[in-house]
Amino acid sequence: MSTWILEVSELSCGYDGSAVVHSLNLALAEGEIGCLLGPSGCGKSTVLRALAGFIPPMTGQIKLRGNVLSTRERLVAPENRGVGMVFQDYALFPHLSIAENIGFGLHRLSRQQRQQTVQEMLELISLQDMADCLPTNLSGGQQQRVALARAMAPSPDLILLDEPFSSLDADLRRRLSIDVRDLLKKRGLSAILVTHDQQEAFAMCDQIAVLRDGQMQQWDSPYNLYHEPANRFVASFVGQGCFVRGQMMSPDAIECELGVIRGNRAYGWARGTPVDFLVRPDDVVHDPRSDLQLRIVEKTFAGTSTLYRLQLASGAEIEALFRSHLDFQVDQYIGIRLEADHLIAFAARETHLAPGPARN
Numbered sequence: 001m002s003t004w005i006l007e008v009s010e011l012s013c014g015y016d017g018s019a020v021v022h023s024l025n026l027a028l029a030e031g032e033i034g035c036l037l038g039p040s041g042c043g044k045s046t047v048l049r050a051l052a053g054f055i056p057p058m059t060g061q062i063k064l065r066g067n068v069l070s071t072r073e074r075l076v077a078p079e080n081r082g083v084g085m086v087f088q089d090y091a092l093f094p095h096l097s098i099a100e101n102i103g104f105g106l107h108r109l110s111r112q113q114r115q116q117t118v119q120e121m122l123e124l125i126s127l128q129d130m131a132d133c134l135p136t137n138l139s140g141g142q143q144q145r146v147a148l149a150r151a152m153a154p155s156p157d158l159i160l161l162d163e164p165f166s167s168l169d170a171d172l173r174r175r176l177s178i179d180v181r182d183l184l185k186k187r188g189l190s191a192i193l194v195t196h197d198q199q200e201a202f203a204m205c206d207q208i209a210v211l212r213d214g215q216m217q218q219w220d221s222p223y224n225l226y227h228e229p230a231n232r233f234v235a236s237f238v239g240q241g242c243f244v245r246g247q248m249m250s251p252d253a254i255e256c257e258l259g260v261i262r263g264n265r266a267y268g269w270a271r272g273t274p275v276d277f278l279v280r281p282d283d284v285v286h287d288p289r290s291d292l293q294l295r296i297v298e299k300t301f302a303g304t305s306t307l308y309r310l311q312l313a314s315g316a317e318i319e320a321l322f323r324s325h326l327d328f329q330v331d332q333y334i335g336i337r338l339e340a341d342h343l344i345a346f347a348a349r350e351t352h353l354a355p356g357p358a359r360n
């Protein structure tokens with residue numbers, strides 16, 4: 001018996017006979033929240049449509065709770081897949097009350113069971129007092145909670161969330177993403193979220209798929225994506241960072257103009273091999289006594305912290321994130337040292353990297 005609720009194997013799918021998603025593999029454990037993350041047009045919504053049963057695979061298959069739902073030859077209809085959906089625009093029925101919206105998919109239950117489930121859902125989303133209101137009487141955040149409750153009420157095997165918070169303001173987005181995670185976890189439901197927003201993906205999800213041009217780059221925990229990116233693209237796309245040129249001194253040490261950087265993993269490159277290694281803003285520590293004095297070329301205040309761009313002697317740049325009470329000015333020289341446990345390096349590119357943020 002499979003331990004996976006969702007298994008996607010070698011899935012290719014697209015439109016008008018041409019694939020936009022290529023040989024995708026992922027497996028989600030029961031009760032986990034997965035995410036599809038990647039630049040615009042990389043195929044996130046296409047994967048979600050395939051999971052929902054709106055488009056058939058060109059090759060490969062999708063299994064839910066061990067049952068094959070999609071192959072080239074066989075496509076179980078969306079309404080029979082045991083999948084619930086939450087859309088960006090909530091898609092509530094405007095003429096039905098909140099309670100009726102939540103109870104909409106429960107026609108197979110008895111009247112009493114239906115009422116009990118709706119009540120439980122209303123309590124779960126803390127909207128008991130609004131049961132008889134119409135959706136238009138609710139705020140955007142409340143409407144999205146109702147949409148989630150409606151999707152959760154029939155206890156589907158999988159909930160698909162398509163950019164569910166993108167029409168909400170940043171503060172509400174943040175709060176609601178944490179609420180939604182809590183609600184899903186309380187009910188032990190599995191879900192796949194599509195989002196552009198990395199912070200949302202990090203806050204909500206147990207596993208994240210980074211896609212590029214319809215191809216899976218990495219399917220991993222948020223921590224591993226950030227600290228152990230599988231390739232340059234993931235390193236650049238997830239979080240912030242800049243690549244700095246160096247050369248291998250030993251399997252776990254790189255020498256560069258920032259000094260000798262030691263990390264927690266060994267690389268197989270020979271001594272002297274040129275590499276580009278990733279410096280994250282949180283790897284850089286302010287140290288007034290350091291010999292490494294770098295000029296500030298840009299400063300971005302962000303409330304509790306400030307992001308500084310610092311120029312190295314070669315002209316390359318790195319970024320540093322300091323608590324905002326450390327208030328420096330552009331053109332000032334400040335002492336820093338690196339505290340990078342996670343040494344992330346890739347074979348150096350032919351040409352020296354232009355100064356600037358990490359690029360693929």
Ligand SMILES: Nc1ncnc2c1ncn2[C@@H]1O[C@H](COP(=O)(O)OP(=O)(O)OP(=O)(O)O)[C@@H](O)[C@H]1O
Pocket residue numbers: 015020038039040041042043044045046047196
């Ligand atoms: N209905 C369609 N018919 C033909 N091509 C489509 C259709 N929908 C999407 N595409 C194409 O498929 C590719 C992937 O689109 P998709 O919407 O899956 O990307 P996405 O990662 O969800 O993008 P975004 O983040 O901008 O929503 C794009 O090149 C897009 O133009």
